[in-house]
Amino acid sequence: MYNNIFDTHSHYDDPQFDGDRDELLNSLPQKGIIGVVSCGCDPETTRFNAQLAEKYDYIYFAAGFHPENLEGLNADDLAMVEQYAKQKKCVAIGEIGLDYHWMASSKEVQKEFFAAQCELANKLDMPVIVHDREAHADTLEILKKYKPKGVLHCFSGSAETAKEIVKMGMYIGLNGVATFKNARKSIEAAKAIPIERLVLETDCPYLAPVPCRGKRNDSSFIPYIAERLGGELGISAQELLNITAQNAKRLYEL
Numbered sequence: 001m002y003n004n005i006f007d008t009h010s011h012y013d014d015p016q017f018d019g020d021r022d023e024l025l026n027s028l029p030q031k032g033i034i035g036v037v038s039c040g041c042d043p044e045t046t047r048f049n050a051q052l053a054e055k056y057d058y059i060y061f062a063a064g065f066h067p068e069n070l071e072g073l074n075a076d077d078l079a080m081v082e083q084y085a086k087q088k089k090c091v092a093i094g095e096i097g098l099d100y101h102w103m104a105s106s107k108e109v110q111k112e113f114f115a116a117q118c119e120l121a122n123k124l125d126m127p128v129i130v131h132d133r134e135a136h137a138d139t140l141e142i143l144k145k146y147k148p149k150g151v152l153h154c155f156s157g158s159a160e161t162a163k164e165i166v167k168m169g170m171y172i173g174l175n176g177v178a179t180f181k182n183a184r185k186s187i188e189a190a191k192a193i194p195i196e197r198l199v200l201e202t203d204c205p206y207l208a209p210v211p212c213r214g215k216r217n218d219s220s221f222i223p224y225i226a227e228r229l230g231g232e233l234g235i236s237a238q239e240l241l242n243i244t245a246q247n248a249k250r251l252y253e254l
Contacts, residue, residue, distance in 0.1 A: 002226070003032035004241050006248040007219035008173055009095075009129060009153045009201035012038040012059070013048040016205040016216050024218060025056055031220040034058060035248060039095040039129055041066035043077065046084050053089040060252065062094035062129050068104040070113055078116055085124050091252040092150060093121040094129025098142075101133045111138060118146035127251060129153055130170075136161055143168060151251055154203050156185060159192035166197045171251050173201045176209035176217060179228045187232050195233065199251060200225055200244045 017024065028036070038053070039062045040046025049061035063084035065073055084090055096117040098110050121128045128150035132139040136157050143165070152165050153173040162172050172193055178186035190198060202208075204217035209224040226237040226244075233240065248254075 001032060002223045002238055002241055003034075004238070004245045005031075005033045005219065005222050006035040006200070006241075006245040007033065007202050007204075007222055008037055008151065008199040008248045008251065009175070010036055010038050010204045010219060011041070011045070011206075012036070012052055012204070013040075013045045014205050025052070025059070028219055029058055033219045033222075034245060035060065035254070036219050037062055037091060037129075037252065039092075040064055040084070041095055042069040042073070043080055046081070050084055050087060050090070053087075060089050060091045060254070062092040063090050064092075064094045064096045064117055064129070065113055066095045066131060067097055067099040067110045067114070068102050070105040070109055073113070075112075075116060078120060081117065082120060082124070085120070085126060090126075091254065092127045092129045093117050093124070094150070095131050095153065096128055097131035097133075098135035098139050099131060099133040100135040100138075107138070110135075111142065114139075114142055115146065118142060118148045121148045121150070122146060127151065127253070132157070140164060143170070151199060153201060154207070155189055157189070158185065159188040162189040162193050166193045171197050171199050171247060173199050174225065174229065175201045175203050176207040176213070176221065176225060178225055179209040180213070181210075183228075187229075190229050190232060195243055196247055198229075198244055199248050200229075200241070
């Protein structure tokens with residue numbers, strides 16, 4: 001059995017966990033999981049994840065507004081993010097960023113909130129957790145301007161973009177996508193960056209790795225990702241889990 005598993009990005013507030021959340025979360029430490037960050041996307045999920053973090057020693061949370069969840073919010077609502085960010089178990093401002101796939105809000109509104117939350121993270125000296133979907137150029141532009149520390153999660157860009165992110169002092173998060181048949185970009189990114197800048201994540205309940213693809217994802221599936229990436233990088237899955245757990249602690253300053 002694997003140990004030293006750190007899931008840097010999850011959504012345990014998701015309704016898919018409503019039927020057995022406590023049972024599942026109580027079982028994860030016995031499966032080798034030492035840390036989980038559950039990410040807020042709006043006021044409700046931030047509040048929910050803060051409560052989860054209070055209840056479970058190994059769970060931490062992030063506070064933030066996701067680009068798909070901006071409707072009805074304004075700049076004043078960022079005061080709430082700041083309040084949660086000051087809690088002891090809040091480790092990042094996230095999940096924030098740009099999503100030009102769903103376009104739930106205009107590009108301008110998304111960029112405004114992303115920039116404001118990067119500023120807030122810098123003010124509080126906290127890392128950011130960045131969502132970038134089909135918005136690589138604008139994401140890079142804002143990151144270069146504000147220079148926050150943090151992680152680009154569910155990384156989907158090129159190896160070149162990965163190198164630029166790392167040059168800024170940030171981390172790259174890879175998940176179950178790295179096990180898919182068409183995972184070339186994830187694998188190339190993993191090979192292009194220094195291993196001390198790589199972290200593993202689930203983004204659960206979504207993106208379960210092969211051989212569990214299509215099922216509800218959870219943190220215990222991370223070893224499948226470590227096996228695939230470890231094989232590509234020429235190290236054992238456990239060694240990769242050890243390295244990425246250390247990286248996660250450094251990223252979130254734990």
